[in-house]
Structure formats: structure tokens, C-alpha cells
Amino acid sequence: MTRQARAGLAFTLPVLIATTVVLVVPTLGALLLSVTDFDIYALADLRNLRFVGLGNYAELLRTPLFWHAVGNTALFAAIGVPAAIGTSLATALLLNSATVRWKPVWRLMLFAPDVTTLVATALVWRYVLDTRSGLLNYALSLAGIGPVDWLGDPATSIPATLIFIVWKVFGYNMLVFTAALATVPHELHEAARLDGAGMWARFRHVTLPAIGPALLLAAVLSVGGFLQTFDEPYVMTQGGPAQSTLTVMYFMYDQGFTWWNMGMGSAIAILLFGAAVALTAVQTRIGRRREWL
Template sequence: MTRQARAGLAFTIPVLLGTLLVLVVPTAGALLLSVTDFDIYALADVHNLRFVGAGNYRELLQNPLFWHAVRNTLMFAGLGVPAAIGTSLIAALLVNSRTVRWKPVWRLLLFAPYVTTLVATALVWRYVLDTRTGLLNYGLALAGIAPVDWLGDPRFSIPATLVFIVWKAFGYNMMVFIAALSTVSHDLQDAARLDGAGAWARFRHVIMPAIGPALLLATVLSVANFLQVFTEPYVMTHGGPAQSTVTVLYFMFDQGFTWWNLGMASAVAVLLFAAILLLTGVQAQVAKRYEWL
């Protein structure tokens, strides 16, 4: 083995071991637990552990609360992903504009929510959306509008939570898009403008092909993140009102750490992993079709 190969192994093996310990082993453990009735009694005595095969999955698919959580999660993803991608792309285009001054300042301000502590900012937003003392309802009262129970009414709980999630997360995608936009030639855009191409035509035929891979990356990450929404509803609404913000991950947490039904919780984790993997594959195929890869 050459010296260069040994150096390569020295750098690669720690990463592979770390991946094995924090990703492969836990995933395999969750898969094994999902076919058992591992619960608090098995924690006390491993001899109480029984193999149930697909029993957890059958019970899970017959649980109305699980399907309610799936519907809520799909609503979060269906509304949140386009909102997060759209706002981050618009912000990136504005910040990247040659007419905008103080670009580093704007990038810092818009990216700051992403790097702030999630629980702390969720608590702040919870106070902002409070029915009686919240800043938002105070502004509505000045305009003569009756206060809205943003987090206590099932009609508004998901939209109100989504506004916070999008505000918190869009900064990362914005930075990805800014990096991609920096590779688009200004000469090419100027040539398209001289040929009579409007703003939309330049965006569609010049900018979009250049930022396609970045758009795919942001979409894949956003879909995976919105399918794993947990902390925001846990802190802001505790899954309420009337379980209107219970997501799949919230349901998994409840099964695993409230009822100590760890076998069922592992089955939820496996199904969620499979769903994210499937959607990622579909997104990759769509990207290939539109020549984004």
C-alpha cells in the first residue's frame, strides 16, 4: 500500500466509523425493534421482549390517530415546502441583485433566524401569537380587528405554526440559492435582456438551468425537514388544539416516550424513513427529466 493510500485511509476510516455508529447501527436497531413488542416491561427485563413480526405495522395502519398525524404532516409539507422554497428564492434574487446595497448585512439579517436556538425562538413566537397579550393581535386590535386565537383554534394552528417554521428555515435555502446565483454569468443575462427577454424569460431560460441542482438540493432537504416537523408544534401547541398539529414524528415521540411503546415508535420511524427515501428518489427522477442533474 502506497503512502498516499495510507493517508487516504487515515482520513476516511474515522468518518466511516462515525457513520456506522451514528447512522447504520441506530437504523438497524430501529428496524429490529419495529418487529418486537419492546416496551417498558422489556426495559426492566429483556426476557419480556417478544417477536411480533409485522404486528406493529398492522396495528399502526389501523390506528386513526396515526392517519390523522400523516394528514397533518402532509399538510405541513404541502404548504411549507413551496412557501420555504419560494420565499428563499425570492430573497436570494433580491439580495443578489446588482442594485441592492449592503448585501453582507442583508445576508446576515436574513440568515440569522436559521442559526438561532429553535426552542427559544419558538417560545418568542408563542408569545407573539398569544391571544390576549400577543404583539400580532395587538396590531390587529389597532386596526379594529377582533383578536384571533392563532394557536388555540384548529383552523389557524397549522398556518400559524407554518409561518414560524418558514421564517426559521428559509435562510439556509436562501444562502444555497445565493451561492448558485453567483455562478450565473451577468454577461449572459445582459445578452438575453438585449435580445428582448423579459424578467420572467431571463429567469426561466437563463437562471433556472443554472440553479437547477441547487433547487433540487433545497427541495429534497425541505421535504425531508417538513416531514420531520416535531419541535415547533411540541413547543408552541403541544400537538393541539384537538390534535390538529400532531405530526408523524410527534406521534412517534408520544408512542416511544409517553407510553413507552418503543416497538411501535420504531415502526413509525421505519415507515417515515421509507417515505422520505421514496420521495427523494421521485424528486431525483423528476430532476433528471428536466435536466437538473
């Protein structure tokens, strides 16, 4: 082994060890638990542990509440991912404009929610969405619209939670898009403008292809993040009302830590992991077909 190879191994080995301990070992452990009936009785005495094979997975497929959680998670992702990426890209394009002043200040303010404690921001949003004294209902009252029970009505609980989630996470993608836009050669826009291309044509044929890799990265991270939606419904609605904001992650938490059915909870985790990997592969393939990579 060459000296350069040894140096590279010395730098990467700590990361590989940490990744193995933090990610690989727990994943393999969850895979093993998912084929057992590990519960609170097995936790007290391992002799109570039984191998059930694919029984947990079969039971999940027969559980209506699991499919309800899958539907809610799919709805969160289907609405939240385009909303988060769209608002992030629009904000980045606005901040990239030469007419906007104090750009570092705006970026800092817009990125702040992403690094702010979730519980603190969730409590603030609970007051904003409050039925009686919430700021949002007060704004609606000025337009002659009656109060809305945002978090207490199954019809509005997901949109209300999504507003909070998008506000909380869009700052990260905004910074990614801002950095990508800074790398787009100004000469390309000038050439397109001289050829008679309008604003939309320049965005479609110049900006989007140039920031394609960043767009793909944001899509992959956003899909993975929305598939793992848990904190926001847990703090805002506790999965309610009427389980309207129950997600797969929340269902996994209930099975594993409320009912101590660790085998079932691990099976849910493995299914969610598989779904995330499959969707990432599909997104990457689409990105390559569009020559974004």
C-alpha cells in the same frame, strides 16, 4: 494499495466509522425493535420481549390517530416546502440585486433565526401570536379585525406554526440560493436582454436552469425537514389543539417516550424513513429529467 489510496482511506475512515456508529447502527436497531413488542416491561427484563413480526405495522395501519398524524405532516410539507423555498429564492434574488446595499448585514440578519435556539425563538413567537397581547393581533386590530386565537384554534394552529417554521428555516436555503446565483454568468443575462427577453423570461430560461442543482438540493432537504417536523409543534402547541398539529414525529415520540411502546415507535420511524427515501428518489428522478443534474 497505493500510497494515495491509503491516504484517502485514512481521511475517510473516521467519517465512515462515525457514520456507522451514529446512523447505521441506530437504524438497524430501530428496524429490529420494530418487529418486537419492546416496552417498559422488556426494558426491565428482556425475557418479556416478544417477536411480533409485522404486527406493529399492521396495528399502525389500523390506527386512525396515525393517519391523522400522516395527514397533518403531509399538510405541513405541502404548504411549508413551497413557502420555505419560495421565500428563500425571492430573498436571494433580492439580495443579488445590484441596488441592495449592506448585503452581508442582511444575509447575517436573515440567517440568524436558523442558528438561534428553537426554544427561545418559539417562546418569542408565542408572545407574537398571543390572543390578547400578541403583536400580530395588535396589527390586525389596526385594520379593524378582531383577535384571532392563533395557537388555540384548530383552524389556525397549522398556519400559525408554519409561519414560525418558515421564518426559522428559510435562511439556510437563502444562503444556498445566494451562492448559486453568484455562479450564473452575467453574459447570459446580457445576451438574453439583447434578444428581447423580459425579466420573467430571463428568470425562467436563464436563472432557473443555472441554479437547478441548488433548487433540487433545497427541495430534498426541505421535504426531509418538514417530514420530521416535531420541535415546533412540541414547543408551540404540544400537538394541539384537538391534535391539529400532531405530526408523525410527534406521534412517534408519544408512542416511544410517553407510553414506552418502543416497538411501535420504531415501526413509525422506519415508515417515516422509507417515505423520506422514496420522496428523495422521486425528486432526484424529476431533477434529472429536467437536466438539472
